[in-house]
Amino acid sequence: MSQELVTVTIDGRTVQVPKGTLLVEAAKQVGIHIPVFCYHPKLDPAGLCRMCLVQVEKMPKPVTACTTPVTDGMVVHTQTQLVSDLRKGVLEFLLLNHPLDCPVCDKGGECDLQDLTFAYGAGTSRLVDPKEHKPKAVDLGPFIVLDEERCILCRRCVRYDHEVACETQLVVEERGHHNLIATAKGQPYEHHFTGNVIDLCPVGALTSELYRFKARPWDLVKVPAICTGCSVGCSVELHFRHGRLLRVIPRDNPATDGGWLCDRGRFQYQYVQSEERLTQPLVRRNGELVPVSWSEALDEVARRFRAIREQHGGEALGVIGGGRLTLEEAYLLQKLARAALGTGNVDHRVSGQVVAGLSQFPGRIADLSEADTYLLVDCLPLETAPVLDIRIRRGLERRRARLVAIGSVLPRYRVRHGRIGVRPGETAAVLRALAAALAGAKELPALPAGVDPETIRELVALLDKGQKIAVLWDGRDPATGRTLLEALRALQGRPGSRSIHLLIPGEQPMSRGAAYMGLLPGYLPGYKPVTLAQVQETLRRLWGLRQLPGKGLDTAGMLAAAAEGRLKGLYLVGANLALTWPDGDLVRKALAQAEFVVVQDLFLTETARMADVVLPAAPFTAKAGHYANLDGLVQAVAQPAQSPGGAQTDLAIFGALARTLGLEWKTGVGEIAREWQALGLKVAEGALLPGAPADLLGPAAEPAAAGTATVRAQDGELILVPVDRLYAGGGTLAFDPGMARVANRPEAYFHPEDLRRLGLAEGDPVTLSAGEAAVDLVARAAAEVIPGTVQVPRGLPQAPVNRFGGAAAVRVTRRVAEVKA
Amino acid sequence: MANMLTAIAKGLGTTLRVMFKPKVTLEYPEVKKPRSQRFRGRHELRIYENGLEMCVGCELCQVACPAHAITVIAAENDPNNPRSPGERYGYKYQVDLLRCIFCGYCEEACPTECLHLTQEFELAAFSREALVYQKEQLLARAPSHFKVPENVYPPYTGRKVLVAE
Numbered sequence: 009m010s011q012e013l014v015t016v017t018i019d020g021r022t023v024q025v026p027k028g029t030l031l032v033e034a035a036k037q038v039g040i041h042i043p044v045f046c047y048h049p050k051l052d053p054a055g056l057c058r059m060c061l062v063q064v065e066k067m068p069k070p071v072t073a074c075t076t077p078v079t080d081g082m083v084v085h086t087q088t089q090l091v092s093d094l095r096k097g098v099l100e101f102l103l104l105n106h107p108l109d110c111p112v113c114d115k116g117g118e119c120d121l122q123d124l125t126f127a128y129g130a131g132t133s134r135l136v137d138p139k140e141h142k143p144k145a146v147d148l149g150p151f152i153v154l155d156e157e158r159c160i161l162c163r164r165c166v167r168y169d170h171e172v173a174c175e176t177q178l179v180v181e182e183r184g185h186h187n188l189i190a191t192a193k194g195q196p197y198e199h200h201f202t203g204n205v206i207d208l209c210p211v212g213a214l215t216s217e218l219y220r221f222k223a224r225p226w227d228l229v230k231v232p233a234i235c236t237g238c239s240v241g242c243s244v245e246l247h248f249r250h251g252r253l254l255r256v257i258p259r260d261n262p263a264t265d266g267g268w269l270c271d272r273g274r275f276q277y278q279y280v281q282s283e284e285r286l287t288q289p290l291v292r293r294n295g296e297l298v299p300v301s302w303s304e305a306l307d308e309v310a311r312r313f314r315a316i317r318e319q320h321g322g323e324a325l326g327v328i329g330g331g332r333l334t335l336e337e338a339y340l341l342q343k344l345a346r347a348a349l350g351t352g353n354v355d356h357r358v359s360g361q362v363v364a365g366l367s368q369f370p371g372r373i374a375d376l377s378e379a380d381t382y383l384l385v386d387c388l389p390l391e392t393a394p395v396l397d398i399r400i401r402r403g404l405e406r407r408r409a410r411l412v413a414i415g416s417v418l419p420r421y422r423v424r425h426g427r428i429g430v431r432p433g434e435t436a437a438v439l440r441a442l443a444a445a446l447a448g449a450k451e452l453p454a455l456p457a458g459v460d461p462e463t464i465r466e467l468v469a470l471l472d473k474g475q476k477i478a479v480l481w482d483g484r485d486p487a488t489g490r491t492l493l494e495a496l497r498a499l500q501g502r503p504g505s506r507s508i509h510l511l512i513p514g515e516q517p518m519s520r521g522a523a524y525m526g527l528l529p530g531y532l533p534g535y536k537p538v539t540l541a542q543v544q545e546t547l548r549r550l551w552g553l554r555q556l557p558g559k560g561l562d563t564a565g566m567l568a569a570a571a572e573g574r575l576k577g578l579y580l581v582g583a584n585l586a587l588t589w590p591d592g593d594l595v596r597k598a599l600a601q602a603e604f605v606v607v608q609d610l611f612l613t614e615t616a617r618m619a620d621v622v623l624p625a626a627p628f629t630a631k632a633g634h635y636a637n638l639d640g641l642v643q644a645v646a647q648p649a650q651s652p653g654g655a656q657t658d659l660a661i662f663g664a665l666a667r668t669l670g671l672e673w674k675t676g677v678g679e680i681a682r683e684w685q686a687l688g689l690k691v692a693e694g695a696l697l698p699g700a701p702a703d704l705l706g707p708a709a710e711p712a713a714a715g716t717a718t719v720r721a722q723d724g725e726l727i728l729v730p731v732d733r734l735y736a737g738g739g740t741l742a743f744d745p746g747m748a749r750v751a752n753r754p755e756a757y758f759h760p761e762d763l764r765r766l767g768l769a770e771g772d773p774v775t776l777s778a779g780e781a782a783v784d785l786v787a788r789a790a791a792e793v794i795p796g797t798v799q800v801p802r803g804l805p806q807a808p809v810n811r812f813g814g815a816a817a818v819r820v821t822r823r824v825a826e827v828k829a
Numbered sequence: 830m831a832n833m834l835t836a837i838a839k840g841l842g843t844t845l846r847v848m849f850k851p852k853v854t855l856e857y858p859e860v861k862k863p864r865s866q867r868f869r870g871r872h873e874l875r876i877y878e879n880g881l882e883m884c885v886g887c888e889l890c891q892v893a894c895p896a897h898a899i900t901v902i903a904a905e906n907d908p909n910n911p912r913s914p915g916e917r918y919g920y921k922y923q924v925d926l927l928r929c930i931f932c933g934y935c936e937e938a939c940p941t942e943c944l945h946l947t948q949e950f951e952l953a954a955f956s957r958e959a960l961v962y963q964k965e966q967l968l969a970r971a972p973s974h975f976k977v978p979e980n981v982y983p984p985y986t987g988r989k990v991l992v993a994e
C-alpha cells in the first residue's frame with residue numbers, strides 16, 4: 009500500500025486514507041459500520057457473501073465494500089433504501105436453509121448472523137418449503153465440531169487454512185445449497201493451528217469441542233493474560249464461569265501472536281482445574297509422601313536447608329528452575345538462593361538448552377513477517393514456538409522469502425527450500441564452512457560426510473541476496489552457537505547492506521526472562537558477572553549481606569555434584585528434570601544421592617515423586633506479574649484471574665520460605681520493582697530485555713574437536729536424535745484431560761529408506777536399545793528424518809528418551825507382539 | 830349519656846349489617862382463593878408429549894432474570910438416552926425462589942415454551958437451601974400437549990464422522 013492519500017466521502021463524512029484501502033476499512037475510520045460476513049481484516053478479500061454491498065456514485069450497480077479499494081473523490085452511500093433492501097435480501101438467502109437453532113448453538117450471543125439479522129434483517133420468514141438438512145455435530149478434528157447446516161459458506165475457515173495456516177486441508181464440497189465444508193481427503197482436520205477457525209467462523213458452524221455447551225458469552229468473566237505454553241508469549245483472554253477456566257481466545261498483539269494461537273495455547277487449559285493438581289504440601293515420612301500443613305512443610309524445608317548449610321556450607325545447596333515463572337518470581341528465586349541459602353548454584357536451564365537469547369543480532373518476532381531469507385539451524389519452530397511458524401510459512405507461500413534449514417532435525421514445509429541434513433553434532437562443522445566461505449576463503453574446512461561444498465557456495469549466494477535475514481537456532485549446542493555467530497559476523501562483513509535477526513525459541517516459556525533475572529551461575533540480575541565488584545557492592549547493600557556467593561555450578565554441574573554426594577540439598581522449582589534433562593540416569597542418581605530434595609510444582613511429576621518435600625504451586629491463572637518472551641519483550645499481567653486455592657503462587661512460597669528462614673524480606677511485586685530500579689533494570693510492559701552475553705556459549709573449543717559427530721553408529725545401528733514435539737512432555741500436558749486426544753504417542757520416526765532396510769513397516773512395535781537402556785516405541789516413517797538417524801520425541805512420559813543420555817547409537821529390534829491374555 | 834348510647838347502637842348496627850353480608854374469609858388451607866389465569870407462582874419445566882424434556886439448556890431464562898435467581902448448566906445429550914430433543918439439554922437447573930420476584934421474564938424468554946410459572950404459591954420451607962429448587966423438583970410430572978419441533982431439533986444421533994470422498 010502506498011503512502012499516497014486519497015479522499016473519499018462516505019455518507020457525507022469525508023476521510024483521507026492511504027490509496028488502496030478497502031472501502032470497509034475506510035468506513036470504519038469515520039465510524040460507519042458496514043455489515044460483513046466473509047470479509048476479515050487478516051484474510052484476503054473474497055467478496056463472497058454480498059452482505060457489504062453499498063452504493064457508489066457514478067457506479068452503475070452496488071459494489072461490495074470488502075473488495076473495492078477507495079479511489080480519490082469516491083462518494084459512497086451506505087444508508088439508502090436500496091442498500092437496506094439488499095441487506096435484507098442477502099440475509100433472507102443466508103437464512104433460507106439455516107436451522108435457526110440458536111438456543112442450542114454455542115455461538116448464540118456472539119453470532120454475527122444473529123446480530124446482523126437483528127440489525128438489518130426482515131422480521132419474518134417467507135419460506136414455506138422444508139429446509140435443506142445437512143449433517144450436524146460432525147467431528148471435524150480433535151478439537152472442532154462442525155455443524156454443516158449453520159455454515160453460511162463465507163469460506164473464512166477455508167481461506168484461513170490456505171492463506172494463514174498454509175495447510176490446504178479444508179475445502180468446500182458439492183454445489184449450491186448442497187455445499188459442505190470438508191477436508192480434502194476426508195481426513196480429520198489436524199495441524200497445530202486448527203483452533204483459529206473457531207474464532208473466524210462468523211456463525212456457530214465451527215465450535216470448540218472443549219467449550220461445547222459449557223457457557224454463554226454473557227456468563228463469562230474475561231481476564232487478559234499471557235499464554236505460558238511456550239516462549240512466544242501470545243496475548244490471550246481467559247474466560248471463566250463459576251470460577252472454572254472454560255476457554256482461551258487470542259487478543260491480537262502484532263508483536264507476538266498477530267491474532268492467532270496455536271492449538272496448545274488455545275486448548276491446553278483444563279490442567280488448571282485438574283483433579284490431580286497438588287493442593288497440599290507433601291513431606292516424606294517413613295518413605296511415603298504424606299500431606300502436611302504449609303507451616304510444617306516450610307519448617308521442614310528451612311530446618312533441613314539450614315542444617316546442610318551449617319554443616320557443609322552454602323555450596324552444598326543447589327537451586328534449579330524458574331524458566332516457567334514470572335520475572336518477579338525468577339528474581340526472588342535467585343535472591344533466595346544467593347542471599348538466603350548462600351549458594352551460587354542457581355540455574356534455570358532444565359533441558360540442555362544453553363541460551364535463550366543472545367545480545368548479538370537481536371531479532372523480534374515481527375521481523376519474521378518481513379524477512380526475505382530464513383536460516384533455520386537445528387530448529388523446529390513449528391514444534392517449539394508454533395506461532396512463529398505461521399509467519400515463516402506465509403513468507404514462504406507468498407514467495408516473499410526463501411528458507412534454508414541446517415541440522416540434524418529438519419522442518420517440513422510445502423514450499424521448496426534448501427536443506428542440509430547432518431548427524432547430531434555436525435551442524436557446527438557446516439556452519440564453520442559457511443563462515444569460511446562467507447569470509448571469502450578459497451579452501452573450505454572439512455565438511456561432514458554427505459554435504460557438498462557446492463551447497464555451501466549456493467547458501468552463500470542465497471544469503472548474499474537477502475536484505476533481511478531471520479535466523480532461528482535451538483540454543484542447545486554451544487559449538488553450533490559459536491560458529492553460527494562467526495558465520496553471521498562474516499555475513500555482516502560482506503559488501504552490501506543487510507539486517508540479521510537471530511531468534512532462539514526458549515525451552516521454557518520464560519527462559520530468557522529467568523536468565524536476565526540472574527537464574528544463571530555466574531550472572532547476577534541484568535547479566536552482570538558475579539565477579540563485578542561494583543554490582544557485588546550494590547547487591548550486598550540491597551540485600552544486607554556481608555558476602556555474596558561466587559560463581560556456582562550450572563544444572564549439569566549440580567546434578568553431577570549431587571550424584572557424587574558433594575551437593576546435599578536441591579530445590580527444584582517447576583523443573584521436571586527426570587523427563588526433560590538429556591541424561592535421565594544422572595538425574596535419578598542425583599535425586600537419590602542428595603540428602604534433601606524439595607520440588608515445587610503443580611503436579612506430582614516424575615521428579616516430584618523422588619522428592620523429600622513437595623510444595624504445591626499455583627498455575628499461571630493465579631499470578632500477576634511480568635513475563636518476558638523469546639525476543640525479550642516484557643508483558644504485564646495486572647490481575648490474577650483466580651485464587652491459588654490450597655496451593656500457593658511461587659512468589660508467595662519464596663516469600664514464606666525466606667520468612668521461615670528468619671529473614672525480614674518484603675516480597676511484594678512493588679518491593680521487587682523497587683529492587684529492580686535500584687539495580688538499574690528496566691522491567692515494564694513493552695520494555696525489551698537485552699540478550700545474554702555470548703560468553704554463555706563458553707570459550708571457543710579446538711576447531712578440530714567441535715563440529716564432529718558426537719556419536720558414530722556401528723553396522724545395523726541408527727543414531728538416535730531426540731526431537732521436539734508440541735504435544736509431548738510430561739508437565740502440564742500429561743495432566744490435561746483435554747489434551748489426551750492429541751498427546752504424542754510413543755513413536756519413533758524413521759526415514760522411509762531405513763525403515764525398509766530394517767525390514768520394518770509403519771506401525772510396527774520396535775525397541776530401541778543401547779547398552780542397558782531400552783525404550784519401546786512404534787515405528788513411523790517420516791521423510792524429513794535424516795537417513796541413518798531415528799527421531800524420538802523428547803519428554804514422553806511413557807518412553808523417556810533421556811534414558812539414552814542424549815544422542816546415542818541405538819540398535820533397533822522389532823518387538824514380538826505381546827500375547828493378549 | 831345520649832351520645833354514648835347512639836355510639837353503641839351504631840356499633841351494634843354495623844355488627845348486624847355485616848352478619849348478613851356474604852362471607853369473605855376462606856377456610857385456608859382447606860379452601861383456596863381462586864387465582865387469575867396468569868398468576869405467576871413456582872416455576873415448572875414442561876416436557877413434550879413424548880416425554881422428552883423441553884428445556885435445551887439455552888440459558889436465556891438465566892440472562893433474562895433481573896434477580897439472578899436462575900442458574901443453568903447445559904450438557905450434550907447422550908444419543909442412546911436423550912433427555913431432550915437435539916444436541917443439548919439442561920444438565921443442571923436451579924431457581925432460587927428466595928431471590929425470585931415472580932416477574933415472569935424467564936417464562937417470556939424461554940424459546941422452547943418449556944419454562945412456565947405455575948399456580949403454586951405455597952412456598953414456605955424451614956431452610957434457605959430448601960428454597961433453591963433443583964431440576965428434579967421443577968420438572969413437570971405429566972407430559973404436556975407440545976410436540977417436538979423436529980425441524981429445529983432433529984433427534985440427536987450423536988457425533989458424526991467426516992465423510993471421505
Ligand code: SF4
Nearest residue numbers: 109110113119211212
Ligand atoms: S449460527 Fe447464529 S443464527 Fe445460526 S443457530 Fe447459531 S446462533 Fe443462531
Ligand code: SF4
Nearest residue numbers: 159160162163165209
Ligand atoms: S464453517 Fe464457518 S467459517 Fe467456514 S465457511 Fe462456514 S460459516 Fe464460514
Ligand code: SF4
Nearest residue numbers: 894929930932933935
Ligand atoms: S420470575 Fe422473574 S425473578 Fe423469578 S426467576 Fe423468573 S425472571 Fe427471575
Ligand code: SF4
Nearest residue numbers: 884885887888890939
Ligand atoms: S430458557 Fe427455557 S429452554 Fe432455555 S434454559 Fe431456560 S428453561 Fe431451558
Ligand code: FES
Nearest residue numbers: 046055057058074
Ligand atoms: S463481506 Fe463483502 S462480500 Fe462478504
